[in-house]
Amino acid sequence: MQTKRTIFPNKLLPYVLLLPQLAVTLIFFIWPALQAVKSSFEREDPFGFRTTFIWFENYTRLFADPNYVNSLSRTAVFAVSVTILSMCVSLLLAVAVNRVLRTNRIYTTLLVWPYAVAPVVVGILWWFIFNPTIGILPYMMRGLGVAWNPRVNGDQAMILVIIAASWKQISYNFLFFVAGLQSVPQSLTEAAAIDGAGPFKRFFTIVLPLLSPTTFFLLIVNINYAMFDTFGIIDATTSGGPNQATNTLVYKVYADGFLGLNIGSSAAQSVILMLIVIALTAIQFRFIERRVQY
């Protein structure tokens, strides 16, 4: 692609034109980030009277803290599960809709709705559905002999937030998968059919490889989503509990900083999160265009 270069006669003008955007970035992104880095090296007393510079003590304490290490692994389990669940379900739905010829627009519209629901509302919705006292699912599960109580059972709480978080993300993935599927030329699947490949073989050897750019893009987006955008869902359903079972990294930043008032540790945690985001973004930029193409 060719980009057109503009030549400015005045050397200062381009910088002036960039200034508003730079100002916004500096004030709302760079400065708070630097503040976080700064306070991650400090210890503050609960009343905010005194701060001491303590180098990396916040970090060393974090990694010595079993709660934090636990939270790291919980986050990994949560992110991987949400990504796999939401992507598999949405791919299944997309394939189903792609097979329908006449009414696929209606299905698409209906399936996109959950994306418009705010995370907290999603959380509350699933909280009600899974509520051990008034929820419909626990009622049915009791009938099947399953004791369901996510307020007591940590694994069940994790399942609950995974389902709630995946449900919300399915619409987004679905849209991309439908678009991806529609860009696979029909003649390819026809050629494969003549070449003796059954429907499943066609899907796995022709369609899925051709979807790989979409799949990889969604993989990154979903991991990012599960790790960083699910605060509302967790807050509204389990609040990180029971017994830290659903305390993901993002939720722990909030819990330690705003509920526990341990600003230094919370800042150190957000710096680590920031590094994870940077790593994920770097992977995305580096590999998405190079690795996944055909």
Add this chain to the structure above:
Amino acid sequence: MATINLVDLHKDYGNSHAVRGINLSVADGELIVLVGPSGCGKSTLLRMVAGLETVSSGRIEIGGRDVVKAEPAERDIAMVFQNYALYPHMTVRGNLEYGLKNRGTPRAEIDRRVNEAAEILEIGPMLDRKPRQLSGGQRQRVAMGRAIVREPAAFLFDEPLSNLDAKLRVQMRVEIRKLQRRLKTTSLYVTHDQLEAMTLADRLVVMNGGLVEQIGTPTEVYDRPATLFVASFIGSPPMNLLPVSALGNTQGLNLPAGTDMVGIRPDQMHLEPRPGATALPATAELLEPIGGESHLHLRLDSGHSVILSVPGRPSITEGTAVTVYIEPAALHPFDSKTGRRTDA
């Protein structure tokens, strides 16, 4: 090696009828070209034979076996698509092997066939490239290769050359013909290009509106078009069609009963007097020199436009009065009400 029989084949989409009762027998090793304007049902017909479209009614037999209910894979056919339909994520070798692997062909046999096809089509050096690294002509060869390695009972070609530029198209056309002669595989070939149809076909099937207008060898179809449609569709420039009244006195022409239209090929109208020829006065409107011959557009004094194809570059300026001579034997008599030939 197989014959293909189509018996009273129909395809309806709701109330519209794409294919309306086709009967066709393709002999073993024969190359049949289905030709017609777009929307005439030729591609639908081919896709029905391939098993990519369901059949509304009728029978399809490949090698004597009724395949109407068979999956595309079970029909022992290979198809070359208009857009090549190469698998973009596989190498050329992967593309060629795919169909064989799916059928559980032994490795040694796969390698033998792939190498053989690569040699025939001269795509050996490209076996490890991806389709996007190939030119249009090379992709076309790979698409052909994918059909060849299968060693199927029949080849189906769906306008395989229409994405190529004019020069490459002529070249590939010759190669397809040579290849088909060499392999002697029964083939159905769909095109809208009448030149392609004429040069490739053992027999032509001219289609229009879901029906067969005429089946015959290219020369038969050219020399004795069965209907007005075929007369106007086959031949370039197209046959001149005139009402009988435009010929003036028709007494000596011996036209069969019911004839009210006549067709004359552009190269069967002459500017020099011929014995026994009918003379028609006309005015020159446009001269198009196209190299070895020229197309002369005339308006007859009866008001009808005709095109003559004359050798060389006659020195006729626009607006000059000329006389056109037509020999009675060159006339194709038609009945415009039925659209059919009256001397059949």
